[in-house]
Amino acid sequence: xxxxxxxxxxKNPLVKSEIAxxxxxxxxxxxxxxxxxxxxxxxxxxVCDDCHSSTYPPRDRCPKCxxxxxxxxxxxxxxxLADTTIRSTNNLYFQQHIPWRIGTILLDEGPTAFAHxxxxxxxxxxxxxxxxxxxxxxxxxxxxxxKASLHMEDDYQYRQFTxxxxxxxxxxxxxxxxxxxxxxxxxxxxxAETIYLGNSDMNLFFDGKESLSQNPKIxxxxxNLLNTESVTKTAKQYGGKIDLIINTAxxxxxxxxxxxGKITELQNSLxxxxxxxxxxxxxxxxxxxxxxxxxxxxxVAFVDLVSVFSLTGHPSYAxxxxxxxxxxxxxxxxxxxxxxTGLKVYSILFGPIDDEWHQEILPPKISHKQLxxxxxxxxxxxQEISTVGNVAKDILLRWQLDPxxxxxxxxx
Amino acid sequence: xxxxxxxxDGVSLCAPITVPYExxxxxxxxxxxxxxxxxxxxxxxxxxxxxxxxxxxxxxxNPDTAVGIVQHLGLCPKWxxxxxxxxxxxxxxxxxxxxxxxxxxxxxIVCLAADTNHIDSFQKTLDNFSRFSQDATYPYGQGGPxxxxxxxxxxxxxxxxxxxxDFGKIAIAQRxxxxxxxxxxxxxxxxxxxxxxxxxxxxxxxxxxxxxxxxGAEAFVVTTPDIAEKLGLSTVKIRGTIERHNAFSEDxxxxxxxxxxxxxxxxxxxxxxxxxxxxxxxxxDYPLIVAMxxxxxxxxxxxxxxxxxxxxxxxxxxDLPLNTNGGQLSAGQAGAAGGYQNVxxxxxxxxKQPLGHQIPNSSIGLISGFGMVNYDRGVCxxxxxxxxxxxx
Numbered sequence: 085x086x087x088x089x090x091x092x093x094x095k096n097p098l099v100k101s102e103i104a105x106x107x108x109x110x111x112x113x114x115x116x117x118x119x120x121x122x123x124x125x126x127x128x129x130x131v132c133d134d135c136h137s138s139t140y141p142p143r144d145r146c147p148k149c150x151x152x153x154x155x156x157x158x159x160x161x162x163x164x165l166a167d168t169t170i171r172s173t174n175n176l177y178f179q180q181h182i183p184w185r186i187g188t189i190l191l192d193e194g195p196t197a198f199a200h201x202x203x204x205x206x207x208x209x210x211x212x213x214x215x216x217x218x219x220x221x222x223x224x225x226x227x228x229x230x231k232a233s234l235h236m237e238d239d240y241q242y243r244q245f246t247x248x249x250x251x252x253x254x255x256x257x258x259x260x261x262x263x264x265x266x267x268x269x270x271x272x273x274x275x276a277e278t279i280y281l282g283n284s285d286m287n288l289f290f291d292g293k294e295s296l297s298q299n300p301k302i303x304x305x306x307x308n309l310l311n312t313e314s315v316t317k318t319a320k321q322y323g324g325k326i327d328l329i330i331n332t333a334x335x336x337x338x339x340x341x342x343x344x345g346k347i348t349e350l351q352n353s354l355x356x357x358x359x360x361x362x363x364x365x366x367x368x369x370x371x372x373x374x375x376x377x378x379x380x381x382x383x384v385a386f387v388d389l390v391s392v393f394s395l396t397g398h399p400s401y402a403x404x405x406x407x408x409x410x411x412x413x414x415x416x417x418x419x420x421x422x423x424x425t426g427l428k429v430y431s432i433l434f435g436p437i438d439d440e441w442h443q444e445i446l447p448p449k450i451s452h453k454q455l456x457x458x459x460x461x462x463x464x465x466x467q468e469i470s471t472v473g474n475v476a477k478d479i480l481l482r483w484q485l486d487p488x489x490x491x492x493x494x495x496x
Numbered sequence: 497x498x499x500x501x502x503x504x505d506g507v508s509l510c511a512p513i514t515v516p517y518e519x520x521x522x523x524x525x526x527x528x529x530x531x532x533x534x535x536x537x538x539x540x541x542x543x544x545x546x547x548x549x550x551x552x553x554x555x556x557x558n559p560d561t562a563v564g565i566v567q568h569l570g571l572c573p574k575w576x577x578x579x580x581x582x583x584x585x586x587x588x589x590x591x592x593x594x595x596x597x598x599x600x601x602x603x604x605i606v607c608l609a610a611d612t613n614h615i616d617s618f619q620k621t622l623d624n625f626s627r628f629s630q631d632a633t634y635p636y637g638q639g640g641p642x643x644x645x646x647x648x649x650x651x652x653x654x655x656x657x658x659x660x661x662d663f664g665k666i667a668i669a670q671r672x673x674x675x676x677x678x679x680x681x682x683x684x685x686x687x688x689x690x691x692x693x694x695x696x697x698x699x700x701x702x703x704x705x706x707x708x709x710x711x712g713a714e715a716f717v718v719t720t721p722d723i724a725e726k727l728g729l730s731t732v733k734i735r736g737t738i739e740r741h742n743a744f745s746e747d748x749x750x751x752x753x754x755x756x757x758x759x760x761x762x763x764x765x766x767x768x769x770x771x772x773x774x775x776x777x778x779x780x781d782y783p784l785i786v787a788m789x790x791x792x793x794x795x796x797x798x799x800x801x802x803x804x805x806x807x808x809x810x811x812x813x814x815d816l817p818l819n820t821n822g823g824q825l826s827a828g829q830a831g832a833a834g835g836y837q838n839v840x841x842x843x844x845x846x847x848k849q850p851l852g853h854q855i856p857n858s859s860i861g862l863i864s865g866f867g868m869v870n871y872d873r874g875v876c877x878x879x880x881x882x883x884x885x886x887x888x
Contacts, residue, residue: 107635108623115631141632141871147745166654166749168646170637171696174619184637188647188749188872196748198636198647198872207654224635 086203088235089251091277092380104377104426105177109220114142114153119223121155122215123468128155129193140195160213162191164205164227177219180377181244189213189227199225203239216245216466219376219426221419237464246466247385247428250275252327257282257309257364260290262439263389264332266452267459272301274460280322282307284314309333309360319367324375329368330387330459333360336441340496341402350403357407358414361388365418373425386422387430387459388415392476394433395483399496400444419468430468432459435475448474501765504734507594508724508885511540512840513715514851516679517828521612521711525557525831526568529610532713533569536606540717540727549575549602549718551593553585553609553832555621565608575602583779583867584739584876585609586714586836590863591737591878593718603723607839610713611831618709621831628871638698641781641869642706646698648873649784651749653700656798660700662805663783664691666818667704667825669810670780674822676812676852681710681828704825707781712830714840721885730847731885735860736766739878747873753785753866754877755792763794766881770794773881774857775845776816777838779866780823785874789864793879817855820845838863839880846884859884 111119114130121128129138134151138158146153167187170178178184185201189211197213205211211227218224226245229236237248249271256264256271259281268279281296283304296302305322308314335356339345365386372383393401394408412431419429436442438449450473462470471477482490513536515528529552537543550573552562560568562578575596579585589607596602611617622629622640637643652658668691674680686704694703717729724731738761740754755762763769770793778789787801795816796804810818821827821841824834844850845858860883867876 108630110623110630112627112631141628166647166651168643168650168698168701170643170646170698172642172698173638174622174640175638178637182637186636186638186643186647188651190748196872198633198644200636218635222635 085233086235086239089238092251095381101375102180102377102379104373104375105180106220106424106426107177107218107222108175109222109423111222112142114144115223117155118142118215119217119221122217122223125465125467125470126157127160127213127215129158129191129195130154131156131158138193138195140191140197159192162189162211162213162227164188164201164207164209164211165190165196167201167207180379184241187227189225197225199227200241200245202226202228202236202242204229204233204236217428217468218245219428221423247328247430247463249328249460249463251277252384253278253280253325254328254330255280255282255322255326255368257307257329257331257360258333259283259296259304261332261334262452263334263455265292265296266456267330267332268296268302270453270456270460272299274464277301278303280305280326282309284308284310309363310355312363315363315367319371323368323371326368326372327381327383328385328387329364329372330389331361331364332389333357334389335407336391336401336404338400338441338444339403340399345402350406353403353407354410357404358410361411361414369418369422369427373422373427376426383427385428385430385463386418387432387463389432389434389455389459390415392433392435392471392479396479396491396494398494428468430462432462433469433471433476433480435473435479501736501761504594504598506720507597507734508719508721508731509590509716509734509843509882510719510724510729510731511536511717512843513539514679514837514840515713517681517710517712517830519613519681519708519710519828520615522614523612523711525554525610525612526560526565528612528711528713529554529557529565529608530569532608532610532715533606536715536717540729542604542727544570545572547571547573547604547606549573549593549596549605551577551579551589551605551607553579553581553589553835554611555582555831556611556617573602575605581835581867581876582832583781583835583874584865584878585832585867586839587737587863587865587878587880588739589836590718590734590839590880591739594734597718597720603720605718606715607718607836608713608715609833609836611711611833613709613711613831626870629869633871642701643698644869644872645782645784646701648750649705649782650700652751652784655751656801658787658802660692661688662802663705663787664688665805666783666786666810667691669814670819670823671826672811673817673820673852674826677821677827679851680822680826681708682822682826701782705782707824707829707834710828710830712828712833714830714833714836716836716840716843725886728888730849730888732843732846733883733885735768735881735883736762736764737878737880738762741876743877750873751788752792752798753788753874755789755864755879759792759794762879762881768860768881772860773816773862774860775820775842775855776818776862776864777842778819778862778864779835779838780819780825781829781834781866783825785866786818789866793862793864812853812855820855821851835865835867838865842882846882847887
C-alpha cells in the first residue's frame, strides 16, 4: 500500500539543485499520434481496419494482415506478467529516479507492453492501463492498481507523471476573480501547501478578500498582469518557491465583430488573455524549469485556463474568442518550448460560466467550483488537456471530427 | 513448401582472426575493420584485390554500411552483403557466404565484423537501436537491454524453477575458460559468492550476468577447399545450418528462440545429434540466453535446464566445453563482432589454433547466434554445425 507523502524538508540553500533531466524524446510519428490521445486522458491502441486485431508498439501497418491501422479506445484492463526493478542505468533522467520498476503487461485486448508500474501492483495482479505523458511530453504506459488505495496518488513513480497539487506551492495569477478564489479553496482541499494569490492592487478591496485572508495557507501577493515590471518583480521574489502556476486571467465582454463590439474591449481582452500569459511565462518559466529536476520539491507545471471558444470563435463573444484563440496558440507553443525542460503545460478548456458576463448564452453553464475541480482532477491524473462542462466537451468533440464544420455550427 | 537443405560441399571456412578487444577506443569502426584485414593479410598473404566477396557487420560504422567500408578499405568485390543482425550476424554470414562460394558467385569472401566503443558509443547505439525500442522500451527506465533481459530472466526463473546459482554456474565456467585466453577482458577467477553478491543491475540481474561493451573486430574467410589448400590454410566444413527470425511472436514473454522451430532440420542436415557435439560456442549476452539455447538446440528438454546445468561441466576439459574463449560474458562484447567471436573461436578450436587452452576433442562443434532485441525479445536466431577438415 502506498505510504502517504510527508511534508518535504526545507531546502538547504547551499546545496545545488539537481539539473532538470528529461526522458529521451525521439519517437515515431505513430507514437506521437498516441500522445495526442493521451493528452486527453484516453486509452487507445491501434486496431486494424481489416482483421480488427489490436497491436502494440505503434506500427504503420497491421502485423497480422498488413491492413491500415487506426487508433481506437480500448479496454484498459490487463495483468502484470513479469517485472524488474532497474537499479543501474546510463540514462541521466532515470539515474535521478532509480530504483525504478517496470514490467510486462498482458492487455485484455491481446498485445503485451512494457509499462511503468505503480508500487501497489504485484506479479499476477489485474491492472488498469493508462497512457500518461512523460516530462518531455512523450506517451508512456503506466499501470495502476485495479482497486484504488487511499494514498495511491502519492506513489513516487506515478507522481513523476502527474502534477498532483499535494504538498505543492501554487501561484494563482489572478486571485481577485471568482475563478482564482474557487481554485484556491479546491487546491487547499487537495493538499496544496501554500497558495500565492496574485492581487493586481493590494490596496483595492475585492469581494471574497476577507475569507481568503483568514486562511493561513493563502498568501496574497502583488501581481499586476498588465504590468511587465510588476510580474518580473514578483517572479524574482517568489519564483524560487513556486512549483505550479495556474493562469486564471480572463477577460470577457459580450460583443460581435461589426455591430456591438468595441475596439477597446478587443484591446483589453488581448492584454489580459494574451499579453498577461506571455508576461507570466517569460518571468516565471525559466525559474520554474530550472527546478523541475529537484528531487524534494520539483517545479512541475504551468496551467492555463482558456475558453473553449478559442477553437471555433463565438459570434457574440468575438473579442474574447479571438484573444482566447491567440492564447491557445501561445500555450501550444509554450508546451513545445518546455518539452526539453521537464515543465509540463496544461490547458483547461472551459465552456460558458454561469455569471453576469455570460447572460446571453443559454445553459448548460459551469460554476467556478466545477472549473476549479476539473483543474485539480487534471493535475492529479496528469491529463494535459481537459474540458469543463458539457458545452466545452461537445465543442471539442465536434472540432476534433471536423474543425470547419464546428465553426459553421456556432450560432449567436 | 518445406525444402531439404542441400549439403555445403565445396565450401571451406578458414583463417579466423580476432583483434584483441579494448574496453574503450577512440579509433573508429573503420579502423578496427582495417586492423582485422591487416591481420588477415599477414596470416594469409591475401591483399585487397584478392577478395572477390565481403560481408560486413557493425553497429558503430554509421553512416557507412558495407559499401562505405569497401571503398574506405580499397576492396573491389564482385559480391557484397551487409548483415545488421548483431548476435546472429556471424552465423548468417557463414550461410550467405557459403552459398555464394558454392554457386561460384564469389570465391574468396571475407566475413568481417568491427565495432568501436567510444566513451559515448553505447549510449548512441541504444538511442538509435530500433524504432520499437525508441517508442516502447528505451523510455521505460532502461538505457539498455538489461531491463528487457531482466524481465525475461525473472519470468524464466519462476516458470522453470531456475535459481541465480544455476545461471551463476554458466558464468563461472565461462570465466574459468577465459583465464587461459590472453586477450579476454576479464582476467580474474569468479566465485559463486562474487557472482551472487555483485552489484545489482536490474532484478534479478547482477553485474556478472551482463556483458561488458568494448571495441574489437573479428574476421574469417569463406572459400573453396582448393583455394584454401593453395593458401596453405587449415579448413573447417559446414555440416548443417538453420536460421529463423521473429519466431514464436505469440509468446507473451520470450522463453524460447527460433532454434526450437528448426531444431530437427539442423540435426537432420548435419547428420548428427547433440550428444555427438564436442564443443559449443553459444551466443551469451546473458546466462539466460545460453540456457535457452541449450534447451532449444536439443541438449536437454525445455524445463530441464536446472538439472542439465548442474550435471554438466562447461569448462574446456569438461563434458560440454562451452564458450571456450570465455564468451562475451568474460571476453567482452564488441558490438556486432560479438556475433562473430563465437564463429572465430569455434574455427580456432577445430583447427587447433586456440587463443587459450585447446579442447581435447574438437572435431565437431556447434555455433549458435542470437540477435537484436528490437523490442521485448531477441528476433534473430541461427545455428551452424561445423566439422574440422584439413589441419595444415
